[in-house]
Every structure is written in C-alpha cells, then in structure tokens.
Amino acid sequence: MKKKFKCEIDCANxxxxxxxAINKLDGVEEARVNFMAQKFTLVADDDxxxxxxxxxIKTGKKIEPDFTVEMK
Numbered sequence: 242m243k244k245k246f247k248c249e250i251d252c253a254n255x256x257x258x259x260x261x262a263i264n265k266l267d268g269v270e271e272a273r274v275n276f277m278a279q280k281f282t283l284v285a286d287d288d289x290x291x292x293x294x295x296x297x298i299k300t301g302k303k304i305e306p307d308f309t310v311e312m313k
Contacts, residue, residue: 246313248311255305258304260274
C-alpha cells in the first residue's frame with residue numbers, strides 16, 4: 242500500500258536522515274520525505290500499514306523532534 246501525507250520538517254538534511262532511518266524499518270518497502278514539498282510518502286505491507294506508519298513517525302521524531310505527519 243502506498244500513501245502520501247502532508248508533513249513538516251525543518252531542513253533537507255533532516256529529511257534525508259529521517260528518510261534513511263524509516264527505510265531501514267521492517268515492513269517498509271519505500272519511504273520518501275520531501276523537504277521542499279513537505280510531503281511524506283510511505284509504501285509498506287498492506288496488512289501492517291498502520292503499525293508501520295506509527296513506527297515510522299516515532300523513528301522520524303527520534304531523529305528530528307519537529308518532524309510531524311498530518312493524519313487526515
């Protein structure tokens with residue numbers, strides 16, 4: 242499953258660090274953090290998507306405390 246979210250991140254370097262860390266999580270097929278567009282894209286297992294999304298957000302916040310993802 243692939244979903245896009247509006248996110249907030251302070252700099253391109255932080256976005257790259259967060260993206261790298263999230264891509265290493267179990268179940269993540271692909272993650273993209275776009276600083277310029279303030280977008281977070283996650284491709285992950287359908288069955289565990291919500292669990293993986295929660296882990297991805299927690300991981301992002303550990304690296305960059307100001308990283309937020311808007312859940313609609």
